[in-house]
Amino acid sequence: MMLTASVISGYVYHDANGDGLYGSGDSPIAGSPIQLVNSAKMVVGSTTTNASGQYQFSSDSTVQLTPTTSTQALSFPATPTNFTRSATISQFDPSLGTLTSVDVTFSGKLASQIKVESRDGTPMTVIGHAEGTLVTQAPGIADLTLRPTSTVTFPAAAYDGLSDFGGTSGKDFGEVSANESKTVTLTTPSDLAAYTGTGTVPFSVGAASSSAAAGPGNLLTEISSTGEATVDVVYHYLPQSDLRPGRYSIVQTTQPAGYLQGSNSRGGAVLPKSAGVDTIAVTLADSDLSDNNFGELLPAVAAPVQQPSSRLSGSVYLDANNNGVRDPKEFGIATVNVTLRGRDNSNRAVMLSATTDANGVYEFNGLRPGQYMITEAQPGSFRSGRETIGSQGGQASKNRFSRIVLRDNTQGINYNFGEQARPNCSLATTLSRVDRGLPLRSNLGPNLQRYLPGLVVYNTQHPRRR
Structure with a gap:
């Protein structure tokens, strides 16, 4: 897979x-x-x-595409024979690479407790055998069989009259064990497919004992056997790149x-x-x-000279009707400090300053594409009014336009800061002369008089002529 x-x-x-x-x-x-x-x-x-x-x-x-291995192991502890047991291992994870072969090593041990007692009237040699078969089955393995064998001998004297597996005619050999191990290697596509995936691979192990003791005469025996085994599976693969x-x-x-x-x-x-x-x-x-x-x-000016050509501009003005629109008769506010900050498409920080002209207009020229923020220093004689977002969009907040995305060769206009006259303000001026029947005239200027309604208080007293 x-x-x-x-x-x-x-x-x-x-x-x-x-x-x-x-x-x-x-x-x-x-x-x-x-x-x-x-x-x-x-x-x-x-x-x-x-x-x-x-x-x-x-x-x-x-x-690194060098052959690599990973190992799975199963253990079947010592169990009285005869028995059959089953267990599983994890399949090879195909995300690790390409499986090239599988080594299955089956190791088994057969252990027998052998006791003998000669009941013959003459001496004889007693031979004990610990032997049997251990078999494992798995995908690609029909029967992997072990036949461990171990032999012990005992020169028994004539029966000593006691059937106690001791004395001169009896023997307790204790544990007589035999071990064997075999390895098979699987390489066919069908076998490798059975060991590849995200599931499991089943294994079964069986053990049967044929341990025995023998001699030429009458012989009493007592034998008990256990079998145990391990299965080690080694996956050989090329790592997945x-x-x-x-x-x-x-x-x-x-x-x-x-x-x-x-x-x-x-x-x-x-x-x-x-x-x-x-x-x-x-x-x-x-x-x-x-x-x-x-x-x-592409820059607006052909290479190799690459002059940024985008622009942001707007105005600061007295918004008399507070509608957020600079109407034709609404005048600009001069000498207001405006700051531009941001980061251009060369990932460079930008910070520029400008001052509004006599018509309240400010502008920032020669800008690269990027994202910018325009901030106004609130004019001291006014209170903040409405901000109007300009032609390139963005977000407006008090005295600020942010998140203005400026593209190449783009004119972002009408980022306007509306201001309101402060309430209860007082202004002092002088009258040059007063003529009966003529309107009073002051030096406030026509624009300011138009948008600062209020009461004109004047003092008609003047020094007595001498």
């Missing part, structure tokens, strides 16, 4: 439309070096993509020349936050793992 090797494979390709999936219009990238690393951080395979941009791993390069089930990391060790890192995909699905990451994690079971793909992007 052989298990089919599981394969880990995928592609390295130019992701022409930047969607993170290998499809129509994309093109393969050959010669990209790929490694497979197991959960113990050991490199178990190295390869490069072929002309189709494909790589694959089906074996573990750390496995196929990938074992478990966790692996697929690593693109070198970025293809002239390309920027794009997104990775696994089994037809784009991996979140994989832009700029050169590793794909997989778990191998008993089936193939395909489409573990590394997408690459």
Whole structure:
């Protein structure tokens, strides 16, 4: 029985439309070096993509293909004969490799307690034999038979009148034992198949005694026998170099020349936050793992000059109606500090700062693809309003936009921070002159007067003219 090797494979390709999936219009990238690393951080395979941009791993390069053995053993303790006993061993695990042969060694011992007493009137020589048969049966073994034999002798005098297995005419030989061992080797495909799998292999052992004592005259004997045996099974095999089930990391060790890192995909699905990451994690079971793909992007400027061309921008403004939209008459807030943080697709940390201009606009230019976060320093004269997520998506929270995924040559716009006027604020200004019948005019400016409603208090007293 052989298990089919599981394969880990995928592609390295130019992701022409930047969607993170290998499809129509994309093109393969050959010669990209790929490694497979197991959960113990050991490199178990190295390869490069072929002309189709494909790589694959089906074996573990750390496995040495030298003949190896494993052993199973059975023990049948001493038991009075005659008897038959059964037991099982585990089959050879095919995930370990290819079984080439099986050695079965059957060892047996027959032990007899032999006592004799000559009742003859003349001396004689008494001969005792400990003997019998031990037989084992198993797949590929019809009858493996042992016939151990051991002989003892006793020069008995004429009967001494006592049948006590002692004195001059009797003898207690004690245990008379005999041992034997045989080995058979199984190599036929049918035999090997019977010993391969995840189940068990049955063995039966039987023992029968034919121990006896004899002499030329009258002889009294007492004999009791036991048999015991062991079965040792040695599996000879070539280790399996196929990938074992478990966790692996697929690593693109070198970025293809002239390309920027794009997104990775696994089994037809784009991996979140994989832009700029050169590793794909997989778990191998008993089936193939395909489409573990590394997408690459061409820079906006042709090689060898690779200038990042993406951009993020937005504004900080007074959201008078607090609707989260910068309406035409809502004015920007200048000199607000805005910070950009993140990690680009070269796995480099990015941190940039900008200040809003007179219209409240900020921007970050020359960005590489990656994932970014924009943070606003809250303007002191305002309270935080609504944040509006821009064109490249992300998540909004107070004074922050996070998880903005920026692709190559992309403009992420309208990441806007809305602000609200603080309540109960007071402003001081001066009136240059007061003419009866004309409206009061101050130096607050038209925009601020429009969005800071309240009571104008003024003092009409002025120094007495002299």
